[in-house]
Amino acid sequence: MLEFNLLGQLPRCVREVKSRVATKEESRQLALKFGREYFDGTREQGYGGYHYDGRWSAIAKRAIEHWQLKPGDRVLDIGCAKGFFVKDLRDALPGLEVIGIDISDYALMSAHPDAQPHLLRASCDDLPFDDNSFRAVFAINTIHNLESERCLRALREIERVCPGGGFVQVDAYRTEAERTLFLDWMLTAKTFDTPAGWLKTFAAANYGGLYWWTILEHDDAAGT
């Protein structure tokens, strides 16, 4: 298990925490359906519009370089949403076999047309793939949406289909102030912890891949 900031090049986005707090519980119930409201509703309900803008292209190149991927290799994006990372990985390395899975019918139906044929509906805690069948598996801001037992199962599943080759990014906080900010902003996460707490979870699942944290810092939060 090693830290790896795969998404480090993405610009940080400012979050209007106060505006979300006002309608939090109602928005949370909607967001948890991972339907239209979560992806393409208001910012209070989720992404506030989840559109392809090419931002995953640099991440795809970094992943290909880090995992030393070659045409013919097979990789999986867990919680692929509308398949933007799947598309950019395929574009960055022709011949790379990329599969995306998600539980959201809405995201899969409204996925990027280049990615759509390579996406399927499945849950991260029950992967419909053989043992050791991928060179790399990415689960970016996805497994923390499951309750702790299922989250553990998801980590074991990643390790099963891609021993040592996984990458997970999960919600975390380091201080009480970050935890408060996170609780005010977060809509869908069901398992969250400090980095030290997550490391125990990774160890309990015998997860041997890479990991990084999504941490909401005070500078990212407008209106607080």
Ligand SMILES: C[S@@+](CC[C@H](N)C(=O)[O-])C[C@H]1O[C@@H](n2cnc3c(N)ncnc32)[C@H](O)[C@@H]1O
């Ligand atoms: C925060 S979004 C992240 C999307 C994408 N990975 C990204 O970083 O932009 C979380 C994604 O996880 C998906 N998801 C939630 N529960 C899931 C599950 N049990 N199995 C697979 N995907 C799930 C949601 O539908 C959503 O697309």
